[in-house]
Amino acid sequence: MNRILVTGGAGFIGSHTCITLLESGYDLLIIDSFINSSEVSLKRVKEMSDNKNINYLKGDIRNLEFLDSIFSNAIQEGKPIDAVIHFAGLKSVSESTKIPLTYWDVNVVGSIALFSIMRKYKCYTIVFSSSATIYGNTDKVPIKEDSLISPINPYGESKATVEKILSDLSLSAPFDWRIACLRYFNPVGAHPSGRIGEDPLGIPNNLFPYITNVAGGQIKQVEVFGNDWPTQDGTGVRDYVHVLDLAEAHKSALECLFAEPAQLLILNLGNGFGLSVLEIINTFSRVNNCEVPYVFAARRPGDIAISYADIALSKARLNWYPKRSIEDMCRDTWRWKLNNPIGYRSK
Numbered sequence: 648m649n650r651i652l653v654t655g656g657a658g659f660i661g662s663h664t665c666i667t668l669l670e671s672g673y674d675l676l677i678i679d680s681f682i683n684s685s686e687v688s689l690k691r692v693k694e695m696s697d698n699k700n701i702n703y704l705k706g707d708i709r710n711l712e713f714l715d716s717i718f719s720n721a722i723q724e725g726k727p728i729d730a731v732i733h734f735a736g737l738k739s740v741s742e743s744t745k746i747p748l749t750y751w752d753v754n755v756v757g758s759i760a761l762f763s764i765m766r767k768y769k770c771y772t773i774v775f776s777s778s779a780t781i782y783g784n785t786d787k788v789p790i791k792e793d794s795l796i797s798p799i800n801p802y803g804e805s806k807a808t809v810e811k812i813l814s815d816l817s818l819s820a821p822f823d824w825r826i827a828c829l830r831y832f833n834p835v836g837a838h839p840s841g842r843i844g845e846d847p848l849g850i851p852n853n854l855f856p857y858i859t860n861v862a863g864g865q866i867k868q869v870e871v872f873g874n875d876w877p878t879q880d881g882t883g884v885r886d887y888v889h890v891l892d893l894a895e896a897h898k899s900a901l902e903c904l905f906a907e908p909a910q911l912l913i914l915n916l917g918n919g920f921g922l923s924v925l926e927i928i929n930t931f932s933r934v935n936n937c938e939v940p941y942v943f944a945a946r947r948p949g950d951i952a953i954s955y956a957d958i959a960l961s962k963a964r965l966n967w968y969p970k971r972s973i974e975d976m977c978r979d980t981w982r983w984k985l986n987n988p989i990g991y992r993s994k
């Protein structure tokens with residue numbers, strides 16, 4: 648079976664994707680600096696897969712010597728790396744406006760280091776974590792892959808830049824690059840076992856972790872950012888997708904890249920429809936039978952009214968479709984929270 652290097656595999660989307668790949672028999676080598684994650688997530692992934700076909704190392708993708716040793720050791724072991732799934736990066740929009748240099752360094756310089764070493768070892772297959780945030784402010788929904796790329800923050804700029812680098816690579820000799828840029832919309836949910844999930848450090852920025860902390864009594868109420876948007880109930884509309892559906896899309900993307908000639912795939916990953924903040928709060932509270940108090944607050948700077956994906960191309964190219972409902976997303980998130988009230992730091 649193919650050997651895959653997973654960068655950032657200890658994180659939220661990476662850990663779930665590792666489970667899905669291990670279940671399909673892939674051999675995984677995972678690297679992570681743990682700057683935004685915990686080694687406990689990988690220990691659990693290991694246990695959940697009976698310790699088979701999984702190895703991990705602590706290290707930074709900007710460290711060329713470290714990356715080189717990963718590829719050369721794999722060859723010496725007789726199990727070279729066939730492909731890379733590149734999750735490692737920093738992902739907070741607000742933080743990226745405060746420390747832009749760090750975002751450009753980790754997300755862009757780190758990616759260049761990775762691609763250089765891949766080229767050195769003739770490993771030309773890569774799945775890259777891009778983001779719907781690169782579309783910027785668009786009022787045309789559903790958003791197709793050929794919509795205008797116009798990021799409005801350093802985080803989005805860094806993701807758009809890496810996509811551009813990958814596009815340039817795909818046009819370069821020896822014309823062997825097999826690349827998938829996957830543009831995630833709003834990944835949420837957790838593994839149904841309740842053993843792995845999203846574990847943001849500090850006060851969360853995103854809606855789901857925020858709701859979970861309010862339901863768990865750690866925060867008093869959700870501040871709903873704006874009730875005067877031009878949407879069904881005045882609150883912001885987004886495309887929430889279960890993290891395990893995303894994980895399955897990564898497996899399908901790898902299989903597609905392995906099976907087809909060299910190509911550059913650019914695909915949206917979402918559910919293909921939008922839900923409002925109030926719809927999410929109400930669904931969470933109904934399916935989990937818990938209180939989620941909220942108040943209306945001012946709009947958050949940089950927010951847009953509506954964003955949801957056109958996923959026709961992903962369905963067609965990957966033979967994939969999202970299977971899990973918004974109820975599943977709310978239930979699985981809550982199970983993770985109940986089992987791990989303070990994330991991976993819980994006993």
Ligand code: NAD
Pocket residue numbers: 654655656657658659660661678679680681682683684685706707708709733734735736737738753757776777778779830831832833834
């Ligand atoms: P995450 O922070 O949970 O995972 C990222 C992982 O990368 C973490 O484990 C972190 O420790 C690691 N990492 C960061 N910098 C590193 C470095 N220099 N070297 C090695 N490891 C490093 O985030 P996630 O939600 O799992 O996101 C994964 C990827 O998907 C990211 O690239 C993110 O930008 C992208 N993405 C996420 C979302 C989302 O809402 N979660 C949406 C769109 C795109």
Ligand code: WQD
Pocket residue numbers: 738740777778779780832833834852853854855857869870871872873882883884885924947950
């Ligand atoms: C969703 C909705 C908020 C928190 C972000 C990034 C994007 C991607 C996914 C990485 C919006 C509202 C939120 C709260 C609220 N990440 N909200 N109260 O902004 O769609 O996307 O995460 O690539 O790049 O920008 O997600 O979860 O922050 O917000 O009312 O406390 O919930 O206004 O309408 P967003 P989100």
